[in-house]
Amino acid sequence: MQKDESHQSLLHLRPWDDESISHYLGRWYRQEVVSTDSHSLGKGLRLGKILWRWENFYFNPPPTSQELQKLDTFTGLGIERLLLLFPPEHEPIKPRPVRICAACYTEAPYHRMSWQYQSTEGCEHHRLRLLPKCPEPKCGEPFPLPSQLTVLQCKKCGMPYKTMAKKQKPY
Structure with missing residues (x-):
């Protein structure tokens, strides 16, 4: 070798x-x-x-x-x-805000490229709207860049993503 x-x-x-x-x-x-x-x-x-x-x-x-x-x-x-880690050429994306499905992230903690597509309204798997920030009303912290996502909770208020998933609205 x-x-x-x-x-x-x-x-x-x-x-x-x-x-x-x-x-x-x-x-x-x-x-x-x-x-x-x-x-x-x-x-x-x-x-x-x-x-x-x-x-x-x-x-x-x-x-x-x-x-x-x-x-x-x-x-x-x-x-x-x-x-495959990039969006297809024909698919416009939204660089900000970083959006996540907290239900998906709790099950498998990684950011999906399709969550940033402009055409994506919600999670097809869970039928929930994507979150652009922590849903805690007193917090509202935007999610960090996916390269910096290392914990399963809000970096500001500490709300676990599992709890965030319960606050996601259906679509």
Whole structure:
């Protein structure tokens, strides 16, 4: 096994179905063997602020094959699998607010890319409206970027996502 192959196998992190690139990058950065951030990795891969843009849901212009190839050298996912972390080209998204289905997030804690589509009104699985912020009336804290989602509760008031799910309205 060559040095590059060993390095790549340690860093491999399998994405979940419909996981957003922002959430995936956050999980990837938090691996013990990685310990970096979008700025440092972007500089090392000669991508500049591209990774920061993707974490913030700014996809105009869409990722190029060269950019994806550079990211693939570290993730080892392959270009086709990396593309599944991004919205389809024909699907406009809302970068803000970050929206979640607290019921889904409680069951499987990761941010779905489809939650940011402009065409998405709610969670198809639970038939609930997506939350743009903590539903606690005295709180209302917007959700952080998916790359920074690490706990199953509001970072300001501490309301668990399981409780938030009970406050989601049907659609």
